[in-house]
Amino acid sequence: MKIAVAGGTGRVGRHVVEVGTERGHEMVSLSRAEGVDVITGEGLDDALEGVEVIIDTATGPSPEEQAATQFFVTAARHLQEAGLRHGVRRAVVVSIIGTDKFHGGYGVAKVAHENAWRSGPIPARVVRAAQFHEFVGQLLDWGGQGDVGYVPEMTTQIVAARTVAEVLVDVATSPASDPDHIVEIAGPRREHLLDLATLLASRRGAPLKVESVLDPDDHDAQMQATGGLLPGPEALLGGPTFQAWLDEQ
DSSP: OEEEEETTTSTTHHHHHHHHHHTTOEEEEESGGGTOOTTTOTTHHHHTTTOOEEEEOOOOSOOSHHHHHHHHHHHHHHHHHHHHHTTOOEEEEEEETTGGGOSSTHHHHHHHHHHHHHTSSSOEEEEEEOOBTHHHHHHHHHTEETTEEEEEOOEEOOBOHHHHHHHHHHHHHSOOOOTTOOEEEEOSSOEEHHHHHHHHHHHHTOOOEEEEEOOTTOHHHHHHHTTTTSOOTTOEEOOOOHHHHHHHO
């Protein structure tokens, strides 16, 4: 099967390309590094020639709600228009577990991303993933102030990007099923972000004290802290744990 991966050089996309190739599929990476721009549409017609399925893992440069929404909706529209011209049969889009519970920010932008695909001319499936292992380091870096690292109070079932990629390829290559069914993929166990960030800081060898923060007036922060981003009972679960993933790095 010939599969195109939007964002094929990104955190999840590169693993999707790798997994698909290992399974014998012909993988096409769509990124600006390969001369394909999902925002302008440049290079899409050549890249999608003969492609049967698109897996959309592309992300924009800004996490801000309006900018991220514009990126996702524009990219989805261009991928659909070019895909329709070249006979693409279906698409799979990666999203975030619990994204429909957010009142603002990036979570709202991801809902717009899902809707843009599901309301388009190409049948699309949504795969919602828990936070990626790399997310811990990002938050620790963003929240560093002197010798203290601040991270949001959060309960998560963190997952490896490679594990998410495997599920994306599974869904992309499986026979068509209920397009309204959202697949969830998460890690093997519940974790507290503070514990994960403390472990990472220790592994880095930095003299850093890690503390969690919570704004009691922020709905989204409260939702994250109380398990709003945890997977549902029918979610797929896969390792490695965060600690095992760190051991492999």
